[in-house]
Amino acid sequence: VDTDARTVSYDGEIVTLHPKEYDLILLFLNYPNHVLSYEIIINKLWDFDRIPTHSSIRSHIRTVRKAFKKVKFNEEIIETVHGIGYRLNRLINCQKEAIAEISPSVSVLKKFLKAQAIEYLVIDENFLIKSMSPLLHDYCDYPQDLKVGIDAGHAFPEFIGFEAAFEKVRNKEWERFEIQGIARSCNPNRPEYINFYAIADDPNKQNQSGERLLFIFFEDASEQMIYKQRLVQIENETYLLLEGANREFSLSKVLV
Structure with a gap:
């Protein structure tokens, strides 16, 4: 990839791409192991x-695939992951140099979460709050109940009924559990929509008190939900326009 010239080449040949297709393949190259x-x-x-x-978007991806096949890349450069999205072809991933795994420190992770406006909650096996980030009260409907030692379900009633799912995550039966697009209810200071993700560490790894803790991360999903709602609106409007055009065309044929 030549970022100055905004060109991509494969096996010595330039891949002909329009500006948006170039941006698209560059995005996948920057996130090679992500869907x-x-x-x-x-x-x-x-x-x-x-x-x-x-x-x-599907049309842009088809264009990128065709462009790479013209330079004899016979696989799909961008693979479809059904029901989720797309990822870079794994053959390209295998050609990338392996990067040593380095675990960031707790302080680095906290700084990252703060920079990304992500808050967190730590609960024990009895669903009691053990720790939390400073601004978590802005993400729950009942901030007055957000206290160490209190059942997390009091502050977050949306957790109630998902205890079995949390336990599956804690026991590593599931990698994680998430709920997206939870609408605001009682707290006017809470984001309009939030996502939360429950993640556990190695079930054999315990903290100093011998407990296995569950970490729940929260993010403001308001902008994402607005995107989705806008997309649905655009697709619905497009469908109605096409339906109207088809009816007018059919009527004109009948009149002729």
Whole structure:
């Protein structure tokens, strides 16, 4: 990839790409081991006032695939992960130099979470709060109940009924558990929509008190939900326009 010339080559041949297709393949090259959803692609490559439809993104991806096949890359350069999104072809991933795994310190992780406006909650096996980030009260409907030693379900009633799911995560039966697009209820200071993700460490690894803790991370999903709602609106409007055009065309044929 020549970022100055905004060109991509394969096996010595330049891949002919339009500007948006170049941006698209560069995005996948920058995230080689990630599955990118439509929402992530839109968020990275398009302005809020120019949101494309999913079919438009699929069209761009088909164009990229065809461009690489013209330079004898016979695999799909961008693979479809059904029901989730797209990822870079694994053959390209295998050619990348392996990077040594380095675990960041707790202080680094906390700084990262703060920079990304992500709050967290730590609960024990009895669902009692053990620790939390300073601004977590802005993410719960009952901040007055957000206290160490209190059942987490009091502050977050949306947790109630998911105890079995949390336990599966804690026991590593599931890698994680998440709920997205939870609407605001009682707390007017809470974001309009939030996502939460429950993640556990190695079940054989215990803290100093011998407990196995569950970490729940919260993020403001308001902008994501607005994107999704806008996409649905655009697709519905497009469908209605096409339906109207088809009816007018059919009527004109009858009149003729």
